[in-house]
Amino acid sequence: MTNPSQLAVLSLTVALSAFFGPILLTSLSPHFQPWVELLPISWDSTPLQCAPHTYTTTLVSLSPLLIYIHNFVSPAESRALVDLGIPLLEPSPITGYGSDARGSRARTSWSAPLPVNNSLVDCILARAESFMGTLLLQGRDNMGQAQLVRYTEGQKFDLHHDWFSRPRILDEDAKSGRRRLYNRIATVFLTLQADNITEGTGETWFPYVKPSTTTTGAPNPWWREHEDGGMAFKAIAGNALFWVNMFPNNGSGDGRTLHAGLPVKGGVKTAMNIWPRVFFGPDA
Numbered sequence: 001m002t003n004p005s006q007l008a009v010l011s012l013t014v015a016l017s018a019f020f021g022p023i024l025l026t027s028l029s030p031h032f033q034p035w036v037e038l039l040p041i042s043w044d045s046t047p048l049q050c051a052p053h054t055y056t057t058t059l060v061s062l063s064p065l066l067i068y069i070h071n072f073v074s075p076a077e078s079r080a081l082v083d084l085g086i087p088l089l090e091p092s093p094i095t096g097y098g099s100d101a102r103g104s105r106a107r108t109s110w111s112a113p114l115p116v117n118n119s120l121v122d123c124i125l126a127r128a129e130s131f132m133g134t135l136l137l138q139g140r141d142n143m144g145q146a147q148l149v150r151y152t153e154g155q156k157f158d159l160h161h162d163w164f165s166r167p168r169i170l171d172e173d174a175k176s177g178r179r180r181l182y183n184r185i186a187t188v189f190l191t192l193q194a195d196n197i198t199e200g201t202g203e204t205w206f207p208y209v210k211p212s213t214t215t216t217g218a219p220n221p222w223w224r225e226h227e228d229g230g231m232a233f234k235a236i237a238g239n240a241l242f243w244v245n246m247f248p249n250n251g252s253g254d255g256r257t258l259h260a261g262l263p264v265k266g267g268v269k270t271a272m273n274i275w276p277r278v279f280f281g282p283d284a
């Protein structure tokens with residue numbers, strides 16, 4: 001269903017190659033001071049006070065880059081984000097396939113865009129932005145609009161990738177004639193709630209992601225080798241997966257980031273999607 005060479009957008013190659021520098025692994029270290037949190041981010045001249053993060057990281061795969069983040073948000077932050085998003089939920093749209101089909105059988109979960117300019121959402125976005133270090137260019141790129149997604153009994157999202165096979169134009173840019181396109185450089189998939197989920201269900205499965213060594217290491221509570229190949233990550237509240245969607249050298253979508261939200265049994269999974277946007281084109 002995804003052939004990277006078919007989906008590659010050649011016209012991006014030159015434009016993007018200039019914008020992607022090497023990923024500085026040092027900036028992904030848990031010891032890196034999140035400078036974003038030290039700066040006031042304000043919308044009404046009141047500085048935003050974000051709680052300091054307490055996460056730790058495990059680098060799972062170097063290519064594509066996938067990092068497991070432990071305790072990206074606190075239990076209190078998780079609960080507050082779930083409470084904020086639940087009243088807004090609707091059947092999930094599917095984007096990135098040329099059309100938006102609500103309530104499609106490929107994606108049976110519910111979702112909602114999280115509010116813009118909400119102090120908690122902005123703190124979590126700032127934390128994710130800080131984690132990404134040099135991947136985004138200040139003043140050009142942004143963290144996009146966060147989304148809450150909820151899977152109840154039997155709900156799932158079949159194999160898909162998060163990058164757009166055709167880069168998009170924002171509605172406001174289309175209206176104003178601003179010539180810039182964007183794509184989702186990376187994804188932060190943050191589990192906020194994983195209540196009563198039956199063991200071995202509701203995982204996020206990446207059929208083409210392999211750990212950097214030949215084994216997944218000792219059995220652990222966070223992931224396992226999937227019987228059909230690749231790795232399956234358990235839904236654990238507070239923990240996040242970070243991965244890079246696009247090849248850094250040419251900006252085309254990385255087919256190896258294909259993944260699925262496997263059907264949830266026995267309970268409920270609520271998560272937050274963060275899709276940072278990289279812009280390119282003459283007016284970017």
Ligand SMILES: *[C@@H]1O[C@H](CO)[C@@H](O)[C@H](O)[C@H]1NC(C)=O
Nearest residue numbers: 008009010013247249250252
């Ligand atoms: C972009 O680079 C990747 C990695 O080198 C390669 O596999 C892919 O085919 C390239 N895409 C295009 C459109 O050149």
Ligand SMILES: *[C@@H]1O[C@H](CO)[C@@H](O)[C@H](O)[C@H]1NC(C)=O
Nearest residue numbers: 042043044045115116117118
């Ligand atoms: C959010 O805040 C920014 C900065 O003050 C403002 O420009 C923007 O219009 C606000 N967005 C919404 C949806 O309120």
Ligand SMILES: *[C@@H]1O[C@H](CO)[C@@H](O)[C@H](O)[C@H]1NC(C)=O
Nearest residue numbers: 193194195196197266267268
């Ligand atoms: C999980 O199970 C407990 C105990 O049966 C129940 O009280 C709770 O409501 C359940 N949570 C969800 C989200 O269904």
